[in-house]
Amino acid sequence: MWERYRHLVVTLSIALLAAFSTYYTTIAGLKIDMAGKAEEGFVATLDKRISNLETRLAGSFATKEDFFRLREDVITRLMRIEVQLNHKENNVEN
Numbered sequence: 001m002w003e004r005y006r007h008l009v010v011t012l013s014i015a016l017l018a019a020f021s022t023y024y025t026t027i028a029g030l031k032i033d034m035a036g037k038a039e040e041g042f043v044a045t046l047d048k049r050i051s052n053l054e055t056r057l058a059g060s061f062a063t064k065e066d067f068f069r070l071r072e073d074v075i076t077r078l079m080r081i082e083v084q085l086n087h088k089e090n091n092v093e094n
Helices: 002-060 064-093
Strands: none
Touching: none
């Protein structure tokens, strides 16, 4: 009896294995595709956040011209203080 159904059992087994293999291959492919899309979404979100941060930083920092203007203002104020101190020193000595 086994001899009679052996070919049928082997054929059905191979068909079932092929079906399972196809199912799991499809599922694995979908998982990989979804992971790739999720990664692309994450990268896009991260890129937007970095762009926003760059914009904020660019607005927060002083330019080279601002730095030089501040330097000149500080030098001018220090010179005024020096003149006032020299003037007071000269008044005390006289």
